[in-house]
Amino acid sequence: MVKIPECIEKSEYEKTLSSPPDTNKISPQTGDITLALAGNANVGKSVIFNYLTGSDQVVGNWPGKTVDRAEGNFQFNGQNIHIIDLPGIYSFSTFSMEEIVSREYIAHEKPDVVINVLDASVLERNLFFTLQLIEMEVPMVVCVNQMDIARAKGFEIDTKKLEKALGVPVVPTVAIHGEGLQKLIKSAVNTAQNKKKAQMDLEYGGEVEKAVKQLQTFLESEKVELDYSNRWVAIKLLENDPEINKLVESKQNRAIQLANYLALELEQIHDEPSFSIIASERYSLANRIAAGAQKQTEYKITLSEKLDKFLIHPVYGYFTSAMVIIGLLIWTFIVGNFLSELITNAMSFFQPVDPTLSGPIFAVLWNGAFGGLVAGLTLIVPFVIPFYIMLAYIENSGLLTRVAFMMDSFMQKIGLHGKALIPLILGYGCSVPAIDSTKILETKRERLLAAFAITFAPCSARTIIILSLVAVFVSIWWALALYVLDIFIIFVMGKLALKAMPGERTGLIMEMHSLRLPSSSTIIKQTWNRVKSLAYLVFPVFIVGSALIQVFYVLGILGPISNFMAPLTVGWLGLPVFAGILLIVGIVRKEFVLLTLVSFVGTNLALALTPVQFIVLALIGMLYIPCLSTISILIREFGVKSASVICIANLVTAFVVGGIVAHLLPFVM
Structure with missing residues (x-):
């Protein structure tokens, strides 16, 4: 076997240590050695995992849980090794789902070796979890990672003394450069073969x-x-x-x-x-x-510590946090819309056909199935991928913890802590990745409250409706007024949800690691794994949902339903009778409200709607029941009951607020 150098370029390291990608090899086979990476958040576990497994990995959920499960395979000295990247945790308590699944996996599945990854620059803090692992008496190896950061801060770690104190093998590494990883795996394999369990020789008071x-x-x-x-x-x-x-x-x-x-x-x-x-x-x-x-050896003020003087300053910190949020919004509306325009132009060959002229079967296949595929592409590529790239950079750079810390007091008013701000902001681009990213929150209650708030945020599709109907045909100021109203509604509905879901509020406890520039390979792999899991959900929903709408249209079902809804749409909201059909097709995807309206009345919408009706229709489109892909991810993450309650709350809020606005606007316009 070729000996792997202690420090090696990443591409060479992957070629030498990792087996070729094989998606059928993820499940451990008889004779495999199973390793589990365990440790605090942001200590470099995922970097080690990605180096070892390359593309031979999958990311899903733990059985019956909404916590990410990453696992993969690689070969070392001819030995096939299966590796699990456990969630980043700080203890084995039962305060979070991550802590529960980690301790249950180690206790019940009994991996051959637990590799406890530590951050060398905050050794004392990380050892708190190490001691709990030793108390479990599992075979383990301690990986003291980020030795370069410790040296930059003026620390030297004597791993031999640490090994003697803990009674388990200790290996120093700089995972981002591949340093020490060969020695780490060799030590883990030896521990697995010797089946030596950790023993607690040290005693408490x-x-x-x-x-x-x-x-x-x-x-x-x-x-x-x-x-x-x-x-x-x-x-x-x-x-x-x-x-x-x-x-x-x-x-x-x-x-x-x-x-x-x-x-x-x-x-x-x-x-x-x-x-x-x-x-x-x-x-x-x-x-x-x-x-x-x-x-x-010598205390050195790092660049990260200098930047933190501004990022978490009692005054300047709010401005820097606002800049991060504004940057996300600019990314959402400028980059996302730019990519969306490019894809829309590329897909311009797709035009809906009239079933009466082309035949119902062709219309269902073209308008429905293929139209759903186009809709999925225009969601995933321009919005989901950029969001996940930006989210990965914010998470891995350390900016997320700083923004969350500064915004914590505001978010606590609706029962959440600062970390929930990021998914909420992402909701202004797309609800699907935003709800999926609520996994960064600790408890199911917090995730559900955050998801509830996200469904009221005007995503890019709802923004298209607002801009196309109100900004173009009424004024930009009325469009901005709808956004202000939406923020107020999110706050009010958040307070109501907080009362409906009583429970103990969780304080903001996060590791505020040093700021750093994330590895591009880590960002790409993390983004791809997230996008891949969402694509499997979104594309089938869009294709099937669009086809069903076309079937209903061809069968003439939508017309009677629209007439049935007339007392609500015409009587209470003051909209034309065909508005019922618009709201029905909008359930599949919100842009369908605008597309269907254009197909009904042409491009000069002012001939069919009054300024008040433009505003009311945009307001209803912004607030009422989420699109099918959002409903699907709500069901996947929280179950049918919770998803139904959220949809009903959206629906009731939209029609109540919409009706009030419809009756008041004539007096002010």
């Missing part, structure tokens, strides 16, 4: 360690066997972990009674909750280990 050992001894004597180590279970019982309490209670209720007694003793001694006591002990131990392994 006197009374805490005494309580842990007493409870651990009781569990062993009563033969309470779980997939987790007895020491880890004992600590979790003292922390009052609800899931572990349930598991142990079903086997030995006396263990719960003993744990409660010991926890109460600790709380009386320390005068604070038991879980806080355990956390303090871990941090104290992590501090001692880090202090013994790292040496500060």
